[in-house]
Structures are given as structure tokens and as C-alpha cells.
Amino acid sequence: MAFAIPKETFSGKVFEVTIGTDRTAVFGGENVLPFHAFEGSVPHRPVIAYEVQDIVPDDWPETVKKVYESVSGDPVTWAKYCQDTLNAKAIALRLLSTHPDRENRSPEDAAKTVKDVLAAINVPLIILGSNHVEKDSSVLVAVSEAAKDKNCIIGKAQEGNYKTIAAAAMANNHKLIAMSELDINLSKQLNILITQMGFDKEKLITDPMCSALGYGLEYTYSVMERIRLAALTQNDATMQPPMLADVGMYVWKIKETQASESELPLWGSLAERGITWEATTAASLLMSGAELLIMRHPEAVKAVEKFIDELM
Amino acid sequence: MLIIGEKLSIIAKRVREAMMKRDKGPIQEIATRQWKEGSGMIDANIGPAEDGGEELMEWMVTTIQEVVPLPICLDTTNYKAIEAGLKVHNNEWGRPLINSTSNDPERFPMLELAAKYNSQIIGLTVGKGGLPADAEERAAIAAEIMARAMEYGVPLEDIFLDPLVLQIATSQDHAMKVIDAIKMFKEMNEPPMKTVVGLSNISNGCPKHIRPILNKYYFIMLMNAGLDAAIADAHEMAEAMQEKQLVDDILAGKKIEDAEKMKVIQKTLDVIMNKTLYAHSYLEM
Numbered sequence: 001m002a003f004a005i006p007k008e009t010f011s012g013k014v015f016e017v018t019i020g021t022d023r024t025a026v027f028g029g030e031n032v033l034p035f036h037a038f039e040g041s042v043p044h045r046p047v048i049a050y051e052v053q054d055i056v057p058d059d060w061p062e063t064v065k066k067v068y069e070s071v072s073g074d075p076v077t078w079a080k081y082c083q084d085t086l087n088a089k090a091i092a093l094r095l096l097s098t099h100p101d102r103e104n105r106s107p108e109d110a111a112k113t114v115k116d117v118l119a120a121i122n123v124p125l126i127i128l129g130s131n132h133v134e135k136d137s138s139v140l141v142a143v144s145e146a147a148k149d150k151n152c153i154i155g156k157a158q159e160g161n162y163k164t165i166a167a168a169a170m171a172n173n174h175k176l177i178a179m180s181e182l183d184i185n186l187s188k189q190l191n192i193l194i195t196q197m198g199f200d201k202e203k204l205i206t207d208p209m210c211s212a213l214g215y216g217l218e219y220t221y222s223v224m225e226r227i228r229l230a231a232l233t234q235n236d237a238t239m240q241p242p243m244l245a246d247v248g249m250y251v252w253k254i255k256e257t258q259a260s261e262s263e264l265p266l267w268g269s270l271a272e273r274g275i276t277w278e279a280t281t282a283a284s285l286l287m288s289g290a291e292l293l294i295m296r297h298p299e300a301v302k303a304v305e306k307f308i309d310e311l312m
Numbered sequence: 313m314l315i316i317g318e319k320l321s322i323i324a325k326r327v328r329e330a331m332m333k334r335d336k337g338p339i340q341e342i343a344t345r346q347w348k349e350g351s352g353m354i355d356a357n358i359g360p361a362e363d364g365g366e367e368l369m370e371w372m373v374t375t376i377q378e379v380v381p382l383p384i385c386l387d388t389t390n391y392k393a394i395e396a397g398l399k400v401h402n403n404e405w406g407r408p409l410i411n412s413t414s415n416d417p418e419r420f421p422m423l424e425l426a427a428k429y430n431s432q433i434i435g436l437t438v439g440k441g442g443l444p445a446d447a448e449e450r451a452a453i454a455a456e457i458m459a460r461a462m463e464y465g466v467p468l469e470d471i472f473l474d475p476l477v478l479q480i481a482t483s484q485d486h487a488m489k490v491i492d493a494i495k496m497f498k499e500m501n502e503p504p505m506k507t508v509v510g511l512s513n514i515s516n517g518c519p520k521h522i523r524p525i526l527n528k529y530y531f532i533m534l535m536n537a538g539l540d541a542a543i544a545d546a547h548e549m550a551e552a553m554q555e556k557q558l559v560d561d562i563l564a565g566k567k568i569e570d571a572e573k574m575k576v577i578q579k580t581l582d583v584i585m586n587k588t589l590y591a592h593s594y595l596e597m
Binding site: 183184185186188189192193196226230234236238239 | 481482484587588589590591592593596597
């Protein structure tokens with residue numbers, strides 16, 4: 001008798017999500033564990049979005065800051081550069097300037113930035129607030145309206161502000177990121193609360209909260225893995241939205257991506273170290289089930305795309 | 313099934329205030345209610361009680377036993393407070409229960425007290441380090457506690473093994489591990505070891521309206537596994553007993569008449585058995 005490779009099949013399936021209107025991006029849709037195409041169907045590659053900020057990224061380490069030196073003064077130029085030169089499949093615009101501790105820019109200002117960026121690009125746009133619970137609830141409402149019918153992803157809705165943000169995303173036909181803090185049960189609860197408002201569960205993206213390699217990555221990994229298992233083995237619809245790994249912002253603030261070679265000669269080349277750190281963190285989270293990544297360094301993105309090529 | 317009335321805990325504001333003011337009224341009222349509702353013992357939880365613990369435990373034991381003809385479960389980590397409580401305990405109404413010893417060397421002296429005062433004692437199956445990972449680890453710790461009890465001269469019949477119930481909201485997979493541990497504990501001696509749980513910790517951190525639901529159905533599952541005693545709310549447990557047949561029917565795969573009740577019980581059992589992922593709104597799904 002010939003040897004038959006044992007296959008694990010599941011009753012559940014991850015929702016397929018399409019973003020953008022002109023050039024679109026699609027992710028999710030699989031009914032197997034990450035990259036287990038031999039057991040079922042993996043119809044789409046994970047999507048990597050390039051992160052762009054509405055403020056000069058003074059706090060980014062040199063390795064990644066200098067890549068965008070000539071464009072980072074203006075989010076429109078920066079976004080166009082990612083699309084046209086780096087071949088970004090999606091852009092993630094982080095409206096960091098709206099944070100009360102930064103420039104505290106108004107929701108109207110943010111809405112204008114979003115309109116300008118949307119006018120300049122044709123790839124899908126992910127619009128992120130500054131992760132300030134109160135401020136985001138006004139900023140993300142304004143930008144949802146400004147981007148009406150552009151099929152963007154709005155984020156991030158959290159326990160403390162999901163109502164207004166989900167309502168705005170729903171009214172303006174966007175997808176929505178629901179973020180909870182590294183707790184699978186709270187992640188499920190937030191998805192339930194948002195869908196109880198009438199928001200379509202198939203338009204949600206779950207963000208279980210990212211972390212960098214060496215800084216709690218295993219917690220994110222484990223929560224993601226359990227979310228995906230609940231989606232597949234328990235056919236739990238509240239856990240079937242695709243997952244986001246917001247990698248860049250967690251990686252490019254840790255010591256390993258910043259400490260100089262003279263300070264820590266044993267750690268090797270700083271530039272290589274930072275890029276490797278971002279790529280490794282991203283690759284790990286792909287293995288645990290992320291379908292959408294937000295990253296910063298083009299070399300890290302390239303490495304991860306190659307990694308995906310090999311696994312698909 | 314022995315219900316150890318749980319409401320007299322320093323964590324509850326009203327009880328704490330009464331303890332601090334030495335106001336017998338609320339303490340006796342709660343103890344009396346727990347007794348009337350079916351408790352066979354009353355838990356007196358005074359917390360770590362580092363200052364004045366001896367005098368407080370003494371006062372609690374006498375205050376409760378003044379109105380309620382039941383033994384007391386002495387619940388504190390303060391060794392001296394336990395001893396003070398044991399000294400004044402009225403054994404005419406049954407033998408007291410020390411809550412608790414464990415595999416942490418700091419808790420070994422509790423066994424000395426059990427031997428000296430002929431008290432029963434809870435053996436909490438945790439060590440000095442982290443929480444037990446599964447049923448097997450709980451059983452291994454139980455074996456160590458049993459061996460140590462014999463060294464100290466405490467008969468195994470006087471030990472209640474406690475597998476440590478964890479919160480379903482954060483440690484869902486432990487709900488069944490605890491049930492498995494109860495079954496394993498029962499097999500560790502002949503006659504079988506006695507077992508106890510601090511039941512309501514299962515629903516700690518859950519919304520108020522679902523706490524009794526989780527407590528009740530988890531209790532029935534533990535009971536089916538052979539549980540002997542629970543530190544619990546006697547009123548809730550009386551309700552649980554009324555619903556036991558329904559729960560058993562559903563566990564056996566039968567349908568029950570009340571469709572609404574069926575849904576609530578089925579969803580709760582699924583959460584306990586880790587078949588669906590817990591969320592605060594699980595009943596609404």
C-alpha cells in the first residue's frame with residue numbers, strides 16, 4: 001500500500017477581504033493553517049503594506065529613516081514613492097501627528113491628508129490613527145468620511161472607542177481593524193461587540209497586538225495561533241476575520257535596531273541587524289497566521305516577500 | 313456534598329467593614345443565611361491578616377458559632393491566626409478545616425496545626441513556583457502533600473485535595489484539567505481522597521450576570537467527577553441541584569423541553585469543555 005500523507009482538514013475558513021477600488025488587494029480565504037496549501041485552499045498571499053506617516057519620522061532609527069529621507073517630509077510624496085518606486089501593494093498611513101502629545105493636529109487636518117494621499121495613489125490605503133483612544137475616536141470618524149467608498153481599512157478600534165469608529169467605518173464602506181491587548185478572549189469579545197452594532201463580521205480585521213522578536217513576540221504568536229485554531233477547528237465566526245501584524249512600529253523602537261556597532265560590536269552590522277529583525281518578526285507572525293502586515297524597511301519587505309514565495 | 317459557605321470573605325466590602333469594626337450583625341446574618349441555605353461549614357476568610365490576625369480569627373470563629381451550629385473553615389495564610397481560631401473552635405458542631413497547606417514549604421507548618429488540634433486540612437495542589445500546568449502536575453503535587461501529611465501525623469482521611477480552580481476568562485483550558493484532576497485525586501488512595509474546590513474563582517472576572525450560571529454548571533460537572541466539597545454560595549448550589557437533571561440530560565446528548573434553558577446550559581458546557589472560545593458575551597452568540 002502506498003504511503004498517504006496524512007491531511008488535517010477543518011470545518012472553518014478565514015474570511016476573504018478585498019481592499020481598495022482601483023488596484024485592489026485580497027487576503028485571507030484559507031481553510032487551513034498558515035501555508036498548509038497541501039491540506040486545503042490558500043487562495044491568497046499575505047499582503048504587506050508599507051508604513052507612511054503624516055509627520056517626519058524623527059524617532060525612527062537611522063537605518064530605516066534614511067531610506068525615506070528625500071520623501072518623508074510629505075505623506076503624499078512618501079506614499080507615491082512606496083507605490084511607484086518600491087512597488088507597494090498597499091499603503092498604511094499612520095496619522096501620528098494627531099496625537100495630543102505630538103502636533104495634536106485636528107481631525108479636519110487629518111481628513112485633508114487622507115484625501116491628498118488617496119488622490120495621489122491607486123493602491124489600497126490603510127488609515128491608522130495615533131493609537132490615542134479619545135483622539136482616534138474623532139480623527140478616525142473624520143477620515144472615514146473623507147475616504148468614503150474608497151474601501152480602505154480604518155484602524156484601530158479598541159474597547160474604549162469602537163462604537164464611534166465602527167459606526168463611521170460602516171457608514172462609509174470601509175473595513176475595520178479591531179485591536180485588543182494580547183488576550184484572545186478580549187479579542188473575541190471586541191469582535192462580538194462590533195458585530196452586535198450591525199458591522200459585517202466579514203469586513204473586520206483582528207489585531208491581537210503585535211510585539212517584536214525578543215520583546216514578547218511569543219505572546220503575539222500564541223494568541224494569533226489560538227485565534228486561527230478557533231477559526232478553523234471550532235468554526236468560530238467571531239475569530240474568522242484575517243489578522244494584522246503591525247510589525248514596523250514595534251521593531252524599529254527596540255534596542256537591537258538602534259544600538260550602534262561601536263557600542264555593541266558583537267551584535268554585528270546595525271543596518272543588517274535592523275532589517276533582519278523586522279523580517280524575522282514578520283516571518284514569525286506569518287507562520288502564526290497573520291495575513292496583513294505593516295512594515296517599514298524595503299529590504300525587510302523584500303526578504304519577507306521571498307519567504308512567502310517559497311512557502312506558497 | 314459538603315457546601316462550605318463562602319460569603320464571609322475580607323474581599324467583600326461589607327464583610328471587611330464588619331470585621332474591622334467587630335460588628336457581629338452582618339457576619340452573623342450572612343453566616344445564618346449560608347447555614348439555612350444548606351452550608352455544612354462556614355468559610356471565614358480573613359486574608360493574609362498580618363496585623364491582629366489572631367484576635368480577628370478568634371472573633372470570627374466565636375461570632376459565627378454563636379449563632380450557627382456548624383464547624384468553620386479557617387481561611388488565612390497566617391499560621392498564628394489559624395491556631396488562635398482552632399483554640400476557640402467549638403468541635404461539638406464538627407471538626408474544623410484549615411485552609412490551607414500546599415507544596416510551598418512556608419505552608420508546611422499548617423500540617424503541624426492539623427495534627428496538634430485534630431483538624432481537617434485542605435491541600436492546595438500548588439508549589440512555590442508557578443501554577444500547575446495540567447491534571448498530572450496537580451496529581452504529582454497531591455502525592456507530595458499526602459506523603460508529607462503522613463510524616464506530620466495527619467491521616468489522609470482528614471485531607472481535602474484542592475486542584476485550584478482558575479478563571480475561565482483567562483485560563484479556559486484549565487476548567488477541564490481541574491475536573492480531570494478531581495478524578496485522579498479520587499484514585500490516589502483507598503478509600504478515595506476527599507476533594508474540594510474554591511468554586512467561584514471559575515467566574516472571577518466575568519460579567520456579574522453570568523457568574524452564577526458558570527458557577528452552577530461547573531459545579532455539576534465537578535460533582536459528576538466525584539467532588540466532595542465546594543467553597544461556594546449555598547443558595548447558588550441549591551439552585552444548581554435543582555437543575556442537575558437538566559444538565560445531566562444535556563451532557564448525555566438529550567434535548568430538554570425548555571429551549572431557552574437548553575441554549576444557556578449547552579453554551580456554558582461548551583465553554584467549560586473548551587469547545588467554544590470564551591468571551592464575556594458568549595451567551596449572546
